[in-house]
Amino acid sequence: MVRGKIEMKRIENATSRQVTFSKRRNGLLKKAFELSVLCDAQVSVIIFSQKGRLYEFSSSDMQDTIKRYHKHAKAGQTNKIEVEEYVEQLKHESTAMAKKIENLEASQRKLLGHGLDSCSVEELQEITGQLERSVRKIRERKAHLFAEQMEQLRAKERLLIEENAKLSEEFGAQPRQLLLQQQLSVEEKGAVSYWSQSSLSSEVETELFIGPPVTRC
Known part of the structure; x- marks a missing residue:
């Protein structure tokens, strides 16, 4: 038979409530013992019944576990306070930065010539x-x-x-030399041509006569 889902609320019947407490208490203490053995964990469980009776289990000295718990709880509380203070500081800085940005934007608009009426x-x-x-x-x-x-x-x-x-130092001298050579070549050719023409003109027979012109046949 399948067990129905138990509604998580206070059991009104006192007898049923006491029976359920005994069963679940033993089961809880058993699970705590198994957790400490299987996982090598430091486990302590403290249970007070409705009538004020104490039930407990601890894998080590209960007082050492309680001291360790207070130490970590205090450190956690301190860290929580520091985190809250840091968050508050960030909120304050964010508000101040938003105000500063708003003032800068207003100043920029005025520098651009907008919103000058006020x-x-x-x-x-x-x-x-x-x-x-x-x-x-x-x-x-x-x-x-x-x-x-x-x-x-x-x-x-x-x-x-x-x-x-x-x-100019590397390549300028050679063009000047070539230019001088070309000029010398042109001058030499001119001189040769001049002397050639002179010699030819000296070889040409010229007929010059002094006196009245003579008619030739």
């Missing part, structure tokens, strides 16, 4: 001063970047000039 003259003067300081810092940064870029360009220019000078 600002006083002093606040507007403070905003103006902040904008002027920001513009001054931006210009200083811009000038610094321009100076760095100019210095980089000058360094690059100096490097190109040095490389050009090296290339």
